[in-house]
Amino acid sequence: MIFEEGRLSNGLRVATDRIPSVQSVTLGILIEAGSRDDPEGREGLAHFVEHAVFKGTGRRSYLDIARNIEKNGGYLDAYTTKEHICIYLRCLTRHLETSFDLLADLASNPVFPPEEIEKEKEVVIEEISSVNDTPEEIVFEEFDLRSFPRHPLGQQILGTEESVENISVDDLNRFMRHHFVPEKMIITATGDVQHHEILRLSERFLGELRAAPADAAVRIPFTAKDYRPFQKSLKKRISQSQIVLGTAIPRHDPLHYSLMVLNSMLGNGMSSLLNLELREKRGLAYTAYSSLSFLEDLTALNIYTGTDMAKTETTLKLIGELLHSSALCNPDPEEIETAKSKLLGSHIMGMEKMTRRMSHMAGDLSYFGHHISPEETAAAIDAVTPNEVARAASLILHEAPISTLVHKPSR
Structure with missing residues (x-):
């Protein structure tokens, strides 16, 4: 393992972990925002953003996104926690540049087509229903709600059916402006990578990202x-x-x-x-x-x-x-x-x-x-x-x- 770390001029952190014995790259963009950063009445927003970025960008439709990564023999996924969103992919080394372009496009240029967003609400509501059919999941979610009744840490990561229905395209764009910003993003790559190459690609595809606005939401601390x-x-x-x-x-x-x-x-x-x-x-x-x-x-x-x-x-x-x-x-x-x-x-x-x-x-x-x-x-x-x-x-x-x-x- 050869670990290296750097930072772009806009503040975005970049870290690599070189493992020469493999022939692939695992690439992720971590955003330091999760369900505890959801605004009141829009619980589940961070998780919904994680879904919605896959619905299309200024350069790619959903089908383009799916075909681009799979045509290159890779896969693409994402997850949301109380504090983070992570969008990541794995690809063969020879497809690193096109795959990096795709991942950066999702994190910096989603367009949130209204008709796709409405359909995705139904998908997330089905996901909520799936959780509600799992007794172990239900008891943990209620435990958090009761443990932190007046703090965002008690919020459900998926939100509720009502809060998801309330999410608008404006909410999605505002969340992106406040949180998908260089000072809250970390690019990590592991596998058959060269640090200077990941820095170059980061600068090329994400070097123009702007900082959060002055009125950006601030995380409520826990005491x-x-x-x-x-x-x-x-x-x-x-x-x-x-x-x-x-x-x-x-x-x-x-x-x-x-x-x-x-x-x-x-x-x-x-x-x-x-x-x-x-x-x-x-x-x-x-x-x-x-x-x-x-x-x-x-x-x-x-x-x-x-x-x-x-x-x-x-x-x-x-x-x-x-x-x-x-x-x-x-x-x-x-x-x-x-x-x-x-x-x-x-x-x-x-x-x-x-x-x-x-x-x-x-x-x-x-x-x-x-x-x-x-x-x-x-x-x-x-x-x-x-x-x-x-x-x-x-x-x-x-x-x-x-x-x-x-x-x-x-x-």
């Missing part, structure tokens, strides 16, 4: 008071109880890797505490896991499981006992080593996937402000001690109260 702890149980038309517990604290970089090891030990994999206690030892659940989210200004921990309604209270009691047990407050060094090995394996094998590598590089530049190599990440994970994991557990589990949301079958 500890924006998290509202709660305990709630509701009846739903489902087959088993859906349980989510979680908490959120302000960002705390010194324990970043310790929190990752803690999460690995708690709810990641077959040997995790949650899986062993709830599934293997007691047969209470098919799925039990924890997840950790690192956002610009907060860290959130969530625990999920599903169980028979009659076993709900037992399951909740066991999770509560586990969160206050010596297994987390005074962790076994051997368990820590296993958790670290799981993390290291997942990270190293993940970096063998080009799309993951590109996305990870962009995420580092956005979150930390600089690139962290796979070797540096591995060393940081390996250096975590049991005492640091205990401190991380105390921080994430005791600094703010744990919230609980249970969706029970209505039968």
